Each structure stands twice: as C-alpha cells, then as structure tokens.
Amino acid sequence: MVTTTDQSVGANSSEFLQNAWYVAALSDSVQRELTAIRLLSTNLVFYRTQGGTPVALEDACPHRKLPLSKGRLRGDNVECGYHGLTFDTSGGCVRAPTQERISPTACVRHYPTIDRYGLLWVWMGDIGSADETKLLAIDHYDDPAWHITSGASMVCQCNYLYLADNLLDPSHVAWVHQTSFAADGTEDAPLEMQEHDDGLVVARWIYDCEPPPFYQPLLKFSGKCDRLQHYEVRFPSVAVNMSVYCPAGTGGPEWQRTEQTYEMISYNLLTPIDQNSTRYFWMQQRNTDPDDENVTKQILEGARTAFLEDKEILEAVHIGVAGQSSRHINLAIDAGAIRFRHLLQQLIERERQSASDS
Ligand code: FES
C-alpha cells in the first residue's frame, strides 16, 4: 500500500523531549578536563570532580556568555576564563574576584548526570523530575553467560528521527545491508506493530530461511533457521533491536531459549545534537561465546560497518527531504515510524504545555 500524505515525514519537529535521560558521552571520554558537549541544541560543559563524580553545567558564563569550557578547573569548581567568576558543581557562583558582592543571579544551570553501562547520561529537563528509574535497564548486563560490547559512537549529519525511523524499519536491511543482514524474507515478510506505554515495536518472524551472512558463523546450529527481527524504539530515542535465531521449526511467538538459540540485542542510543545532527551510541549484547574476543571483534566491526551504511543513507535522506520540491509518499512499512513520531510529538507538546502552565 502506498499513501500520498506528507504528514509526519521530515525533520521538522521543532522541539525535543526534555524530561528524559540522554547519553552525553562515553564515560571514559569525560575526565578532569572541561569538555564541551552540545545536545538538544544546548551547550553543556562536562567534567569530573576530584572524587570522579560527573558534573554537567550550562556552558555559558552569566557575565558575557563566554563558554565555561574555555575556562579552568579549580578543584571541583569551574573558573571562567574571562574575569574569573567561579562556579561550583551545582552551578552556584562561589567567587567573583573583581568585586566583593556576588549577585544571586550569577549562576549557571546544572544538569543531573548518571554513569551507567560505560555511558554518561544527562537529564535535560526539570531537575525535580529527574528519575533514575526511567533510565534504560539492560537485563543480563552483569551476567557472565552474556557479553556486551563497550559503547561506541559516531556523529550522523541528520535529524535523530530519521535514525528512529530506520530503527523501526526491519525491511531496510534487504537493501542497505546486503552483505550482512539481508536474507530470505527481509524484503517482504509481514510486519507486526505493537504500541507500549514507553514506545513502539515493529517485529516479524521469518521462518525456514537461510541465516544472513553476518550471523551464520555465530550460530550454534547449522541449516535453516527461524529468525526474529524485533525493532523497538522507546521514547524519546532509545532503540532496542533484538535478533533471535532458532533452528527451523522451533521459532515463532512462543519460542523458548535453548542451548542452540542465538540472541543478539543491539542498544542504539540517539542523542540529538540539534535538528540537523545526532550523536549515535551503540552496544551489542549476545548470549553466546561471552569470552571469545574474536567474536567480540567480529561483532564490533560488523556493527560499525552496518551503521556506516545507515549513516550514508540517512544523511542523504535528510538532505533529500530538506530540499524537496514534491510531495512525500509513505509506504505500508512506514506505519510504525509514523505512529512513533506522532506519539512522541504528543509527549513533547504535553511537556511544553505543562511547562507553560507552571
Ligand atoms: S565572561 Fe565570565 S567572568 Fe566575565
């Protein structure tokens, strides 16, 4: 089915969801230096205290808006590089060398942070609403029978919603990932969509098919398989992509984990830098060969190669849609992505409304 509406396509969402945890950086990349990071069209400065606690502050001195990242760390505080106003970890001014009295307005906003899974997360919304339980939970993270790769990242010159669209679109692998994930059924096996309170899933089982080239050497059985493509995005931009492979005849909605089952869960964490660029973080978790470094290397290389393929397409889509002179069409495969965009936009508008009411 082809429809000819141009609703919900494009990168025109004018706001971001603020009350959410976003990945700001790989944890290791923020240490005892002032590190400027832009996200949600906002400039922040990150650093660690002498005790190792991560700190995030607005990256603009309240005097002449020099980015604090151009200043110096003084113990656990930040000294502005222009006239020395100094701010503590809560953003309060604790020193004004050029005058005796410090105005209470001489402060910068601070943002709650959490170090988890090797990633540094930041809460961009109302501080009182910062809720640790809303941060992504990864099952089996410390389970020795499973393995999860360290986080990796890249910047994509496209709006984050194009990446979210892609991560709700199992069919694209047939054309974008022809040497890795494409196989029988990826072009046309039927898709199912499920809505949840925290997001949306587009999924399908493909039965009695050859495993795709990337997964074939990783499986613990030979011959044909039943294959699950589970594409899930949680609001605002956390994608959980699960692949399950079972010997043919043993898959389907009632599948049971056995010694032969292969499971790979890809966590894809999208942090808008602004409307035109996104920092894309990922980690791959598997239930086999937890200590095999060759398998880990193969997965790391395979993931980066595949995501570079996505990046090339989605950056070109961003430019293509921005420069459009004709109407967009939607295909039946877009149902999940369009619904996700609609639900997310409702959340953003509700958040904006409640902020203007308070
Ligand atoms: S600009 Fe920061 S103290 Fe003047």
Ligand SMILES: [Fe+2]
């Ligand atoms: Fe992809």
